[in-house]
Amino acid sequence: MNGRRPISAALLGAGLLLVTACGGGGGSDTGSDGKGTSDKAGEDTKASVAVVTVAPKDGADGVATSGALKVTSAKGKLTEVKVADNKGKAVDGRITGAGTTWTPDAHLAASTKYKVHAVAKDKDGRESAKDTSFTTLTPKNTFIGTFTPEDGSKVGVGMPFSVRFTRGITHPDDVEKAISVKTEPAVDVEGHWFGNDRLDFRPEKYWAAGTKVTVKLNLDGVEGRPGVYGKQVRTVKFTVGRSQVSTVDVKTKTMTVKRDGKTIKKIPVTTGKPGYDTWNGQMVISERLKVTRMNGETVGYGGEYDIKDVPHAQRLTNSGTFIHGNYWGGDAFGNYNASHGCIGLRDVRGGYDGKVAAAWFFDRSMTGDVVIVKNSHDKTVAPDNGYNGWNMSWADWKK
DSSP: OTTTHHHHHHHHHHHHHHHHHHHHHHHTTBOTTSOBOHHHHHHHTOOOOOEEEEESOTTEEEEOSSSOOEEEEESSEEEEEEEEETTOOBOOEEEETTTTEEEESSOOOSSOEEEEEEEEEOTTSOEEEEEEEEEEOOOSEEEOEEEESOTTOEEOTTOOEEEEESSOOSOHHHHHHTEEEEEESOOOEEEEEETTTEEEEEESSOOOTTOEEEEEEEOTTOEEETTEEEOOEEEEEEEEOSOEEEEEETTTTEEEEEETTEEEEEEEEEOBOTTSOOOBEEEEOOEEEEEEEEEGGGGTOTTSOEEEEEEEEEEOOTTSOEEEEESSOTTOTTTOOOBSSSEEEEOOSSSOOTTSHHHHHHHTOOTTOEEEEESOSSOBOOTTTTTOGGGSOHHHHHO
């Protein structure tokens, strides 16, 4: 008998454990007062009444890149919205309407699949989520922007960031919004449209020397005109070099060159003769050529001149105004005006002499430097004739 008692005790213990386990499960619905708690458990598992709605519908194709994406919540507030393309690039947006609506901050890219994850919470704190995806349209017609200065450039203080579009733009606000310009140090930069295919950006005054400029072109998916979409995403960085502003006084036939505000040289010049006067105004060097051909036929002056080796030529306007070397001017420099509208500096034919005025100035200039002409009998140069928007007031530039 002594041998069986431990076995009986073990079985009895197992039975007690079994009863205890079953009793514990059954007792969970009864409180100390004998009343059941199953109703409360049901409340804890009740579904959220918040309803998340995503437009466009799940699986939609050919979705517009602007105005189509919207996330809303009925009977609740949005607490999280994530939208990203297949590469994981997030779409920035914001929740508005007291938490009921989310919209993107900008347009979407074309021909791209996006995934949406949204969560809303009802007044009792219960959450509801929705996950969808859609694909944006593939445009039949596209445009890009060609720009200056190039990425990595160093330019003078007068150089704007200028974009020319391959198609005329009829939705300028949407296109301009897709281009951001940031600077170090920070300065307000505004854009101005010249016609429907050119957009220039500049600050109120010339760039400060040493300014670093970063431009982001986020044109992919922007509808520039009905049915025509941008297809370009590009970041462009350039740096502003030292400040050089040169002033040509037509009356005295002298150019004063200032570097960082200090006069470094005065140079005798010759400008446009009567009937061919040089433009007044602020002009920006846009092209630099050590030697070039200048033919009067290209600017409407017939066969009045054709010089095949004009040295040290720097373009100031699209219409053909240059500041350049002149080896044929005799004693005109500082004495009388003899050109067809250009600004001439003494130079030598062939070879090179860095001490001669034109070569000296060329060697110390860069694209984006400013040349100001005053006291001419001609009118002020048009702001879009070259990169010469500095001739507009800041108020007019921002219109």
